[in-house]
Amino acid sequence: MSRPVPPPTRTTPPVPAVIDNAPPRRSKITGGLALFVCAACCALPLLIAAGVLTSAGAAFLEQTLLAVAAGLAALALGMWWLHRRRSAQRAGTGCGCGNTGCGC
Template structure:
């Protein structure tokens, strides 16, 4: 018995376009010109949180070099950790609020 194999060329990727409601992402005057990602203010706030976390991790090096004493390091550590947590929460809140507003705007058809 012979087995017949179908030798077709593999299909290439199929482009998929999703339907959009209202304006296209990145249109003129669109506050979310980055195509659906988090807003710029949320990205900046998250970057500041990462910077505060990195500064907190650099405290042992600063103590070792002698630029920071024990009491100052303890105060700086608590301040940087609190600032980092606050900035992460603010970035998450801004992103959530942005997504909520975007979904409300997309859901209103004006019927």
């Protein structure tokens, strides 16, 4: 006795993994703070002209504000990179370039 032939099974193509490339909220906030500190540094000449700061105080404040702005910008970029890396690992693409693009 012969058995009936099973119907052909359809295979669905694999769903491409979605990697979140948008910066996270914490990175946007840190980048905004870096922008605010940079704007405050640009306002120092106005504060000197208004007599609020002396030139010695402004020189010290300028160096401090530049260092803080650079640190915040580096921190924001690091958080964005870490977010993209974790998103790529959650999507299962691992680290590197695959069919869906680069994940790290």
